[in-house]
Amino acid sequence: MRQAEVVVYGATSAGVCAAVAAARRGLDTVLLEPGRHAGGMTSGGLGYTDVGDARVLGGMAAEFRQAVADAYGVAPGHYAGPEPHVAEEIFLSWLERAGVEVVFGAPLGAVVTSGERIVSVGEHAAGVFVDAGYEGDLLAAAGVSYRVGREDRSLHGETFAGRREVVPGMHNFPPWISPFRADGTLLPQVADGPMAEVGAGDGGVMSYGYRVCMTTAPDRIPFERRPGYDEEHWELGRRLFRHWREQGVEPRAGRLVGLEPNLPHGKCDGNSLGPFSLSVLDRSAWAYPDADAAGRERIRLHHLHHAQDLLYFLSHDPEVPAAVRAELSRWGLPADEFADTGHLPHQLYVREARRMLGDRHLTEHDLLQGRLHPDVIAMGSYHLDIREVQRTWREVYEHPDPVPMVVTEGYLSVGVAPYPIPYGAIVPRREECSNLVVPVCVSASHVAFSSIRMEVQYQMLGHAAGLAAAQAAGSGKGVQDVDVTALQEELRAAGQVLSL
Template sequence: MRQAEAVVYGATSAGVCAAVAAARRGLDTVLLEPGQHVGGMTSGGLGYTDVGDARVLGGMAAEFRQAVADAYGVAPGHYAGPEPHVAEEIFLSWLERAGVEVVSGAPLGEVVTAGDRIVSAGDFAAGVFVDASYEGDLMAAAGVSYRVGREDRALHGERFAGRREVVPGMHNFPPWISPFRADGTLLPQVADGPMADVGAGDGGVMSYGYRVCMTTAPDRIPFERRPGYDEEHWELGRRLFHHWRAHGVEPRAGRLVGLEPNLPGGKCDGNSLGPFSLSVLDRSAWAYPDADADGRERIRLHHLHHAQDLLYFLSHDPEVPAAVRAELSRWGLPADEFADTGHLPHQLYVREARRMLGETHLTEHDLVQGRAWPDVIAMGSYHLDIREVQRTWREVYEHPDPVPMVVTEGYLSVAVPPYRIPYGAIVPRRSECANLLVPVCVSASHVAFSSIRMEVQYQMLGHAAGLAAAQAAGSGKAVQDVDVTALQEELRAAGQVLSL
């Protein structure tokens, strides 16, 4: 059994910041990562970092921003984010300089608790633990309460909670596209079963996908046909392009997968844009948060194959407009990114999974109204950003008979003012666990989490969790009894922004 002072589970950007912050304070710190890479989405494809109001960036998020600028010899903010391999190099250098012991290929293992404390996770024991995973696995194994997916609108009185109205928009399907084959069976990529009532909770999570790094460099890896590629799987896309063609719509390749050189080196961070994108909308992600390892791997491969096959479909299928195919043919996967994972990202974009029910539970109201929490440890500012939750179908009651149509549901974007995030949102309820901090699966409603979930917020919350872990380990106090005033002073000294 390896005895450390602090164990951080999950080498996401929050996990790296938590481990480095604790180690800089002198703690013997171990960072456990089930995969082989550090940085989570920051190094796993999400290069174009959503910031919101840059004035709220401080602490280790600002330190990372400066490190990116230094790596390219530009001013901070010149690039919205680094190339994936540069992000990982920055994080690895931080970990090495801080003296963090990084253990890769380390699944969580058995979590042993005694009373209200975690004793060990697998072969690693510590006085204080940080769950920085996107899934919240350590938190759940320790018996900490959580929720998954959309709650009912009535639970917190949130205007934007629950199932959304199906309305026109950039991410929705145009009308009149049938979800059925000629034999009456449902097309692939369309979820079956009724939607919940508008405003009702249904447990649905935001769609997952892969943020694919692409380039036009001469040594790019072309989009190739994967063994197992299924022509019929893309019939829905063909129907969409046929509909657009019939209505005089000429889609641009850049508006389908985000072909904009928004990263250094002429690379782009492919995003999920429009009604048919890198996001997988068949509800398969809904099962991911509580699935076992085998179930998650099946879901991950389903999403990975979707990304590979979508890029091949858009660049090769004769039903795709020629202009789209021609533009996609100029792009490919970078030869110098993700070499050990077939040049596709090592990280599935888990937009949300479990969300803790902690000491303080943030809701839509707290963000919209900018509540002044006295125990503030970081600030956020990005709009409420709920990505599509499902693609399904419904009958539209036209004369003389109802007409079945494909619909996409869940997308929402609502601006909020800069807001404070309290310490109580990253600690469990006192009765459930006294030595755990949770800077990713924070205590928030589905709506509130949709803004907090940005990588820069994870970096700042990870920073705060690492310093709180150091204080708890040094004093033997429960994390709920950490001196928040002292924590705030230390955060301010490190450049964290706690008010505007």
């Protein structure tokens, strides 16, 4: 059994920051990562960094931003973000310099608890643990309460909770597109079964996908037909393009997958834009948070194949407008990115999985009203950003018979002013676990989490989690008994912004 002072599970950007922060304090720190890479989405395809109000960017998030600038010899913020491999190089250099022991290929082992404390995870014991994974697997295994998916609007009195109205918008499907084949069976990529009532909780999570790094460089890897490519799987896309053609709409390739060269060296971060995108909307992600390893792998491959096949479809299918195919043919996968995963990202974009029910539970009211929290450890500022939750169908009551139509539901974007994130939102209830800190699957409602979930926030919360873990490990006290005033002083000294 390896005995450490702090064990961090998950080498996301939050996990890296937590481990480095604890190690810089001189604590013996181990970082366990199930995969083979460090950085999570920051190095796994999400090159374009969603910042919000840059004034709240501090601590290790600002340190990372400066490291990116130094890597390219530019001013901070000059680029929307780093190339994926540069992001990972920065994180690995931090870990090495801080003396963190990093163990790759380390899936969550048996979690042993005693009373309200975690004793060990697999072959690693520690005084304090940090769950920095996107899924919240350690907190769940430790018996900490959590919630998955959308809550009912009545639970917290949130205006934006629960199932959303189906309304027009750039991410929603246009009307009149049938979800059915000629034989009456449902098309692929459309979820079946009724939607919950508007405002009702249905457990639906924001859609997942892959953020694909692309380039126009001469050595790019072309978008090729995967051996398992299914022509019929893309009939819905063909119907969408036919509809646009009939309506005189000329879609641009850049508005389908985000072909803006917003990263260094002319690379772009392919995003999920519009009603038919890199996001998978067939409700398959809903099962992911609580699925076992085999179930998650099936869902991951489903999403990976969707990304591969969408890029091939958009660049080769004759029903796709010629201008879109021509533009996509200029792009491909970078030869110098993700070499060990076929040049596609190593990280599935898990926008939302488990969310802890902790000491303090943030809701939309905290964010929209800018409620003050005396135990603030970081600030958020990104808008409420709920990505599409499902693509399904409904009957629209037209004369003389109802007409079935494809609909997309769930998208929401609401601006917020900078708001404080309290320490209580990253620690469990005392009676459930006294030596665990959770900087990713924070205690927040589905609506509030949609703003907190950005990578820069994870970096700042990871920083705070690492320092809190170090303080708790050093004192032998529970994480709920951390001296928050001392923690805030330490964070401020490291450049964390706790108020404007």
